[in-house]
Amino acid sequence: MSDLVEELLAGKHRALARVISKIEDRSPGYRDIVSELHRHTGGADVIGVTGSPGAGKSTLVDKVAAAYRDRDLTVGVIAIDPSSPFTGGAVLGDRIRMGSNTGDMDVFFRSMSARGSLGGLSTATTDAVTALDAFGKDKIIIETVGAGQNEIDIVRTADTVAVLVPPDSGDDVQMLKAGILEIADLFAVNKADLDGADRTVQQLTEMLHYGDGRSDSDDGWEPPVIETVANSGEGVEAFTSAIDEHLSYLDESGQRDEKKRSRYEAEIRTLLRADANELLAAELAARGGIDQFVDDVFTRGSDPYTVVEEIVAPLRTCLERERE
């Protein structure tokens, strides 16, 4: 076992931070570290919090983390920032927030960005959760900026997914249908003191009641709609209680294990895809790069399908020979 892993398992936050940096940067050896850490995981509850920008996720997550601390639970927060130029404000916000929390290291804040591809960010998030879990954090919160498909893919790996909806967001409620509704285990209408909150709660409740969108999910759980005012702390207790209830429900129904299995399956498939792509890139490089193939296609000496078959055929033959 590497010293770094040993230090992390011994509860050194500095080691945890270094491991997550290695994961984020894909530094040499990060795979071995995550491999070693995996056997020490399984103790944490993973909570995903998503919602459109401006829904008040940061504030609510801060309050939830504080509530857990009051219960003597340790907390890790990973704020995912897809590094779009349009989330500049939010990124800054997260960074400032990180600084403001350094006083209480049992709430370990970490902002991660998509340095590589967004697909890579999803894997990096999973690996960071592994690190926090192995470290021994009781509660791990994944907070995403934005609510696009990539954010959905990231946050759906959590045990419990909370979707924040700002009040009077008729359009947003419509948008929710397009993917978020199926993954939400609970909704919070945040800033519930603002106009339109009642209408949003009603819209959500109706949508859930009529089974609109969650139809393919027959897990027997009915997502509650909680009203919160993160700034004042109002509703935060109801929110954390709803998370507790969902986690208990997962355990009692045996769905937590199911979820974990399908999460591991997705993880294996994602890593397989990434490795296969790397192998092909190496194969392309060994054959002198892609340019000559592009030339062949451009001059109509070949075509994309023929070129690809030419590159893939040796792999296929290889594997078939191996299996005999």
Next chain:
Amino acid sequence: MSDLVEELLAGKHRALARVISKIEDRSPGYRDIVSELHRHTGGADVIGVTGSPGAGKSTLVDKVAAAYRDRDLTVGVIAIDPSSPFTGGAVLGDRIRMGSNTGDMDVFFRSMSARGSLGGLSTATTDAVTALDAFGKDKIIIETVGAGQNEIDIVRTADTVAVLVPPDSGDDVQMLKAGILEIADLFAVNKADLDGADRTVQQLTEMLHYGDGRSDSDDGWEPPVIETVANSGEGVEAFTSAIDEHLSYLDESGQRDEKKRSRYEAEIRTLLRADANELLAAELAARGGIDQFVDDVFTRGSDPYTVVEEIVAPLRTCLERERE
């Protein structure tokens, strides 16, 4: 050469329709057909039209197609429908439209949906363009419903990309920044007779003037902003002229060939990825499926990285041996 390919090259629309169906369904043999057709391509201009729902794409595309017909040019239109439950209306619209155009087969309309993955839809669109190009269509229009990342990926394969913006769509103009601005070669503010059109034109012009978003594109082309009223036909001539100008610019600057090369490169990479995934799926199946691996990870007997290395290692060894 197969009969179907021969008939397509002989100008039989029925054969064209059957080939595109095969492409859409991934019917056995479609790869060979596309391979054969590739050498007959290169004569068509490919125009992508995208924009948020309700921007009036269908109507404008109809008028543009009619304008081309008036110039004795043949036209193929592929309307891409991501088959989201939320575009139900648009899909229906496209289908009705297809029917209404059967009288003039030189405007060949075809609506394609994402039966498989959206990634697959992008490949299918490229293949359908190959078929239309080999058939001899002078102008091929790819029209996408919606303006998400998937639609952007599909439409960016065109020589010229037109982005339609509805008037008074302050939010949409903001949204444009997130990916569409970089790929737009021209903008049309459609429904320019409605309130707010002037403001939208001004916003777009300012955004383009200050280089906001198109900064990484130093192709020397300044996207014009055209006002159109597709319903009445107003501005359609200016719109098609702008397309003509951009196509001429591409030819004169040598960028058309560059674009084609990078399109072929992207196509090869996409197909390689798809084939690699298939190989891995076969390898997983040959090893008795993914479940036992998931079990190992779940029981902490192994971990995702170790499992994946176990599956990928034989491929890597195989390829390295091959290269020696």
